[in-house]
Amino acid sequence: MLESMMKTKLFAWVDRRTGAEAIIKSQLTEYPAPKNLNWMWVFGAIAMTVLVLQIVTGIFLAMYYKPSAMETLGGFSVAFDSVERIMRDVNFGWLLRYTHAVGASMFFLVVYIHMGRGMYYGSYKEPRELIWIMGVVILLIMQGAAFFGYLLPWGQMSFWGATVITNLFGAIPVLGDLIGQLLMGGFSVGDPTLNRFFSLHYLFPLLLVAIVAGHIHALHTVHSNNPDGIDLDQSDPNNVVMFHPYVTMKDAFAVSLFMMLYMYIVFFNPQMGGYFIEVDNYVPANNLQTPAHIAPVWYLTPWYTILRSFEVKLVGIAAMGASLAILFVFPFLDRSKVRSARYRPMYRGMVILFFIDVIVLGYCGHTATTETLKVVGQIATFYYFAFFIGLLFLPKIEKTKPLPEGV
């Protein structure tokens, strides 16, 4: 189809003015992809699909959503009522909102798997360090976007979640007060906060689009890693297949499967037992009463546990910042020449334990703290950092297995 389209006169006209043919060839039909990519390589395409869906559903939600904390006659607020109106009165409003709210969780799920893939197969290593680093920037912006978005329905969790996080930034020495006021536009979370969060919530995903473009551009410069983590001769047909149609078809198939799961959740279980949309968020925000148990949405809970693991507030905040910042230097901590965990027995154990560790951290952050869970959280926090520090020494003791010649 693409072939015959490219033979038309119209295409020739466009091509002379844009160089479209060269782009299509270099990026799709003649762009080589390793032959042995497994299913872990489909999550990038899925993440892009979710990003587009979030932007589209968001734009339509914004046609009805009203960012105002002003009280209404019913005793709620303009923002809370507008979301309820989307749910009850707007045609297909419930579908838009659930697709968007569930989409936030699916986005993180997919991106976490995508990152795990990179860690396991060594995709963060030379020459792909910048791709990884841009990925970490994407993660941070996603977290920001989700944090801003979560305030918008102006429910109890929205309000108190935002209060806790803005106070967190407010506790940074010297600049804290200023940052807190810049975020809140006042001395506590209120109407000005809601307005600016809506503005930033609209902006951040658009920033994501630009950074994702850079992420892909860098990838297409150095080419994909592969499950064996070896360098491939990109012009040898024994190693590679053309991106289109081989990879595009595989990605499209994976996206279809993913959409079935995603839409199943949207239609049948959108709250996901309080994990995707927290129950307390159906209670309108009340600045005089903190809910009995507040926890962030699941995708932020690992970092929340790290924050809570320290008794001194500033240390907790510093540790949480460090746990994200360390992802930036991750490619430089690990000096081993071998990429894939398939050929690194010790790294393989460490990284699998790391994945389990993050899940444990997430669990601890979601549940009300008890003495035992606090200790479990502290041990998990310790391993989180020990994993990265351990990488500094690993190449000295690890015996890697011999790498295959080709694929």
Place this chain on the structure above:
Amino acid sequence: MTEQTDHSRRNFLYVAAGGLGAVAGGAAAIPFLGSMLPAADTLAAATTEFDVSTVVEGQLVVIVWQGKPVFITNRSDEMLTRLDGHDDNLKDVNSEAIEAVQAEWMDTPEKRKTRSINPRYLVVVASCTHLGCIPLYKPSAGRAEWGDSVPSDWVGGWHCPCHGSFYDLSARVINGSPAPHNLHVMPYKFISDSVVLIG
């Protein structure tokens, strides 16, 4: 021609132009960031009046001052006696750590302990000094009423549900809490026997 290019002059111009450009760019950021700071009407310091005699003995009320919640409690004599005996277990017994936890009128050891002008009525900002949740009022001592949500040697006070900070009945933070400071006090005065003016 090229041999005649004056490189040092050219470099100077580059640096000067680039530097001024950077300064201009920085200056242009000021109105943008400035617009995000609290607006004049938000800043306009409102005051709140409240008649403390409406608070029943032993009870707590939460009122709003400048959009922030404020605790007012009426402490019985029995409750005031429970301010003693656990000094070792407090992070900042005399409220000296930072400015926000003390006030000019705290001029006697007694007032440092009760943290109030009239010992019965405690008036403090209701935001946990950890990350700003509103602590729950758990005034009776021991675990009888509160179960294991409070420590076994509980003296009565506040429990913050968010990350488990504890405060005594003078809102002084108890050791082991993630909150670093006692609850903040704000300026207030009695304008009659029972009416306080907050702010």
